[in-house]
Amino acid sequence: MREYRSVFAPLIARYIEFKRGLGYSFQEESAFAEFDRFCLKHGITESCLTQDFCDKWNEARPNEAPGTRSNRLNDVRNFLIYIVNLGYETCIPKIINTGKSTFTPYIFTDGEIARFFAACDNNKITVRSVANHAYPAVFRLLYGCGLRLNEALSLKCGDVDLTERFVIIREPKNQCERKLPLSDSLAEILLEYKSIYAQNYGDNDYFFQNKRGGKMTGRTAYHWFRIILREAGISHGGRGSGPRIHDFRHTFSVHSMSRMSESGLDLYYSLPILSEYLGHKSIEATDGYVRLTAQMFPDIIGKADEVCGFVYPEVYSQ
Numbered sequence: 001m002r003e004y005r006s007v008f009a010p011l012i013a014r015y016i017e018f019k020r021g022l023g024y025s026f027q028e029e030s031a032f033a034e035f036d037r038f039c040l041k042h043g044i045t046e047s048c049l050t051q052d053f054c055d056k057w058n059e060a061r062p063n064e065a066p067g068t069r070s071n072r073l074n075d076v077r078n079f080l081i082y083i084v085n086l087g088y089e090t091c092i093p094k095i096i097n098t099g100k101s102t103f104t105p106y107i108f109t110d111g112e113i114a115r116f117f118a119a120c121d122n123n124k125i126t127v128r129s130v131a132n133h134a135y136p137a138v139f140r141l142l143y144g145c146g147l148r149l150n151e152a153l154s155l156k157c158g159d160v161d162l163t164e165r166f167v168i169i170r171e172p173k174n175q176c177e178r179k180l181p182l183s184d185s186l187a188e189i190l191l192e193y194k195s196i197y198a199q200n201y202g203d204n205d206y207f208f209q210n211k212r213g214g215k216m217t218g219r220t221a222y223h224w225f226r227i228i229l230r231e232a233g234i235s236h237g238g239r240g241s242g243p244r245i246h247d248f249r250h251t252f253s254v255h256s257m258s259r260m261s262e263s264g265l266d267l268y269y270s271l272p273i274l275s276e277y278l279g280h281k282s283i284e285a286t287d288g289y290v291r292l293t294a295q296m297f298p299d300i301i302g303k304a305d306e307v308c309g310f311v312y313p314e315v316y317s318q
Helices: 009-021 030-041 051-058 066-085 110-126 130-145 149-153 184-198 218-231 247-262 267-278 283-291 298-311
Strands: 166-169 178-181
Touching: 009 030, 009 066, 030 066, 051 066, 110 130, 110 218, 130 149, 130 184, 130 218, 130 247, 149 218, 178 267, 247 267
Parallel strands: none
Antiparallel strands: 166 178
16 A cells, blocks of 8 residues: 555545455555645645635646546545545535546447357367366356456355355445346356366355466456457457457346347336346446447437436436
């Protein structure tokens, strides 16, 4: 952890420890380091900040990219909300819209999904190793349950019930524990992996382990993801273009919306259901998936706007 020197130093350290305890990696602390220096520069000696100071902190820096500014402001704003909840009195910087998000997720087609998992299984047969058996299961979990990668890799054996066919997500991004059902085919894939590699693991052991017995890493997952993409004949557009591993979650969301709409489920009910399933704290977060895929499913978006368009604001990068 970095060393901080301002009046907020112990509170910053406490906040980072708190967030990491909730499962956040918090490897990048640059926003807090900058905030710490900013406080020293402006002679802040008490934890009670003024509106004038907050306005100065919110100002865009020379050559600062909108995304960098957004991250800087959000990180520090959340920290200040945290200390207010601890009982400290201070001004909290206003939310600044740095512009609409231009990110567009990659939505896999049904054909690409089939080719990807066929390549997974072919790779599993060709080379017998823990990774070759683990990642076909991991990637199917991401697509079949809409999990974040870290949620899948953080599963403990006690969280995976292959008899009743469900998984429990205990350390999700938004502190929302949830129990998710497994399809028969997904449960069979997990059972195959468990019978070979995880049969003797304890309930507190990671379900997906590397060859040293530790937790599999996201970096390794991305390495295998790119290999399988190539074998499946799915081109990668380079950094920022995807497809990315997280696009399995986007694809799950879009495909789920499509199936719910086709089944006749009222979207007034389906969006909150999907939001709860994904572990989102607000409908707005789920709405981001829908609006960013409007061109693929215009009928769905039209129905959503008819029944509850006023509920879902435009999505901004904040």
